[in-house]
Amino acid sequence: MKDLTIIGQVNRHAEQSVWIGCWLHGKRSSGKIQFLQLRDGTGYIQGVVVKSEVSESTWEAAQKLTQESSLYVRGTVREEPRSPSGYELTVHEVEIIQLTQEYPITPKEHGVDFLMDRRHLWLRAPKQRAILVIRAEIIRTIRAFFDERNFTLVDPPILTPSSCEGTTNLFHTKYFDEDAYLTQSGQLYMEAAAMALGRVYSFGPTFRAEKSKTRRHLIEFWMIEPEMAFVDHQESLLVQEQLITSIVHNVLVNCSKELETIGRDVAKLANIAAPFPRISYDEAIRMLQEQGFEIQWGEDFGAPHETAIAEKYDRPVFITHYPAAIKAFYMKPDPNRPEVVLCADMIAPEGYGEIIGGSQRIDDPELLAQRFSEHELSEEAYQWYLDLRRYGSVPHSGFGLGLERTVAWLCGLDHVRETIPFPRMLYRLYP
Numbered sequence: 001m002k003d004l005t006i007i008g009q010v011n012r013h014a015e016q017s018v019w020i021g022c023w024l025h026g027k028r029s030s031g032k033i034q035f036l037q038l039r040d041g042t043g044y045i046q047g048v049v050v051k052s053e054v055s056e057s058t059w060e061a062a063q064k065l066t067q068e069s070s071l072y073v074r075g076t077v078r079e080e081p082r083s084p085s086g087y088e089l090t091v092h093e094v095e096i097i098q099l100t101q102e103y104p105i106t107p108k109e110h111g112v113d114f115l116m117d118r119r120h121l122w123l124r125a126p127k128q129r130a131i132l133v134i135r136a137e138i139i140r141t142i143r144a145f146f147d148e149r150n151f152t153l154v155d156p157p158i159l160t161p162s163s164c165e166g167t168t169n170l171f172h173t174k175y176f177d178e179d180a181y182l183t184q185s186g187q188l189y190m191e192a193a194a195m196a197l198g199r200v201y202s203f204g205p206t207f208r209a210e211k212s213k214t215r216r217h218l219i220e221f222w223m224i225e226p227e228m229a230f231v232d233h234q235e236s237l238l239v240q241e242q243l244i245t246s247i248v249h250n251v252l253v254n255c256s257k258e259l260e261t262i263g264r265d266v267a268k269l270a271n272i273a274a275p276f277p278r279i280s281y282d283e284a285i286r287m288l289q290e291q292g293f294e295i296q297w298g299e300d301f302g303a304p305h306e307t308a309i310a311e312k313y314d315r316p317v318f319i320t321h322y323p324a325a326i327k328a329f330y331m332k333p334d335p336n337r338p339e340v341v342l343c344a345d346m347i348a349p350e351g352y353g354e355i356i357g358g359s360q361r362i363d364d365p366e367l368l369a370q371r372f373s374e375h376e377l378s379e380e381a382y383q384w385y386l387d388l389r390r391y392g393s394v395p396h397s398g399f400g401l402g403l404e405r406t407v408a409w410l411c412g413l414d415h416v417r418e419t420i421p422f423p424r425m426l427y428r429l430y431p
Contacts, residue, residue, distance in 0.1 A: 358399025
């Protein structure tokens with residue numbers, strides 16, 4: 001095998017001859033010079049083939065190249081200030097691996113359905129590659145954030161006998177002779193882990209059998225779910241805003257080229273700094289009513305409501321203290337006002353909706369048992385969860401961050417389908 005250099009590191013090899021394994025993204029010709037747009041996954045570089053400076057076989061090989069053909073190319077790395085990367089490649093030799101015939105995705109405009117049917121190829125487009133690089137940076141930041149703060153990574157099960165919030169939106173399957181469901185959240189298991197390890201987080205796929213076709217929803221998506229023992233609601237909010245500011249900062253610093261590729265207005269992200277505004281559910285209802293929305297206290301917010309609230313701020317906003325009746329059974333009531341719970345949804349700017357939902361959890365075994373009854377949950381199925389309150393219960397809080405919505409917001413995307421390599425949506429299970 002050849003000793004290959006990756007395009008993302010050509011700056012280390014200025015004025016040196018290197019071999020690169022790559023694909024042809026595109027090309028143009030100007031008489032006796034061919035300009036090859038080369039990519040290898042780590043970046044792009046222009047290869048310049050001058051007919052008078054290469055062998056006839058190399059010239060002919062370059063001429064044969066078609067879009068997405070694979071090749072090895074040998075050339076000298078030259079500094080080129082006009083290039084986006086600052087470098088280009090003076091080509092000396094071209095070795096074709098495979099010539100591609102009639103590549104289906106051309107530079108012309110294609111419809112979304114056409115591109116989604118060919119998602120396995122669409123990923124090669126510069127914008128799609130940039131989104132996945134940004135997604136990877138967000139993941140790296142999240143893991144580093146929690147690891148550096150003494151959280152322990154714990155993996156909850158994918159197959160569960162029950163759910164966090166009822167089984168209406170769960171995918172049912174058989175676990176031999178028993179009923180099982182694909183997880184919609186690992187939270188309950190993470191609470192158990194927090195009682196053993198103090199501060200924990202999970203990072204894994206979750207599933208919602210919601211027949212939703214909105215731009216914010218996927219059937220399969222990834223959640224980051226921290227749980228923290230001896231942490232109350234207000235402390236949890238601080239962790240959440242620290243996490244988001246870290247993510248935004250690292251994306252701005254480490255993904256500037258990718259943000260430029262997708263055309264993101266980074267000025268809107270540069271304003272993201274703690275502390276984030278906090279408004280109560282009561283205040284949010286009054287705000288919406290003043291704007292003409294027909295919504296009453298006790299109703300949940302939809303996308304238009306969240307967008308209207310977010311437009312008042314230049315950074316994420318917390319909406320706190322929702323009515324207990326519209327929130328999950330495990331959320332702790334406010335001791336001073338039991339009809340609302342110690343919870344918060346973080347709403348992203350620019351109409352991207354809720355990216356984090358969290359709360360302080362009920363730590364009183366009697367109250368939790370009462371909630372089981374009120375929500376018609378099986379005491380037998382949740383007996384193990386009640387044990388967490390019987391044996392060493394402590395105040396504890398947690399939250400869930402939706403990765404894809406976070407990617408959509410930071411990238412400024414119209415739809416979450418581009419935030420994950422192979423999206424699963426209501427009518428899409430292929431490819």
